[in-house]
Amino acid sequence: MTPQVVDLAFxxxxxxxxxDHGYFLFAAISKNLAPFHAASGxxxxxxxxxxxxNGTLALSKSSRLVMRLPADDIRRAIPLAGKRLDVGGRTVRVGVPEIRPLRGAxxxxxxxVTIKGFADAPDEFAEACMRQLDNLAVREYRIGVDKRRVMDVKGYTIVGHSVRLSGLHEADSVLIQERGLGGKRKMGAGIFVPIRPEHA
Structure with a gap:
């Protein structure tokens, strides 16, 4: 049986x-949480x-560091609570987490979302996403490829796009959230969240 996947929100x-904090946050967590770098899923x-x-993201009281991981691995992530992280020269403190189950939407x-080899042509990128969805046996959906975005990883520019998926069955929706699309998931890429119909 596939382990349940949850969000752990600190x-x-x-x-x-x-x-653009994806790589910096990845590096900071890897330095402070031993299991993170090699952890699967x-x-x-x-x-x-x-x-x-100006290249700066202001935090608020509702800002969270959210890890998506198998529920069986929660205990391995808990030691991150209380740590001070240097994220690209900014210091943040990680507090107490709460567990958020994934919900179908x-x-x-x-x-x-970034898929190697399919960066600058939106139509080809959409087809690459669709092939990954087919591999997950997702039955019905509509896909929208939106804004082109970039991520800096140690001086290399990683290109991707925002992606919207609509008309999903509940089980497929949860599966997509569990597995994601493309690479660099530990740097914030390929992570899907529910949105309201008016934003779809």
Whole structure:
């Protein structure tokens, strides 16, 4: 039986982060949580905040560091609580986490999806996403490839797109959230979350 996947949401205290913080957060967590780098099936949500327009993301009381991981691995991630992380030169403190079960939704959104070899042609990128969805045996959906985005990883530019999926069956929706699409999931890519119908 496939282990249940959940979101583990840690409170995050600090003033701001780099807007492009995927690699920096990955590096900071890897330094402070020994199992993280080699762990299978783990992902990190992009941290939510208010973009200030100068490469800075202002944090708020609702900002969280959210790890998506098998429920059986929660105990391996808990030691991150209480740590101070240096994320691209900004210091944030990780607080007490809460467990959030995944829920099925007709509409999902990922801010950044990257698939190697399919970066700059939206139609080819959409087809690559669809092949991965076919491999997951997802039955019915509509796909929308939105804004082109980039991520810096140690001086290399990783190109991706925002992706919207609509018209999903509940079980397929949960499966997509569990598995994600594309690579760099520990850097915030390929992580899908439910959205309201009016945003689909």
């Amino acid at each position: 409170r995050l205290t600090g003033s701001d982060l780099p807007t 783990w992902g990190i949500h992009p941290v939510r905040g208010t973009p200030l327009g 007709r509409h999902l959104f990922a801010r950044f």
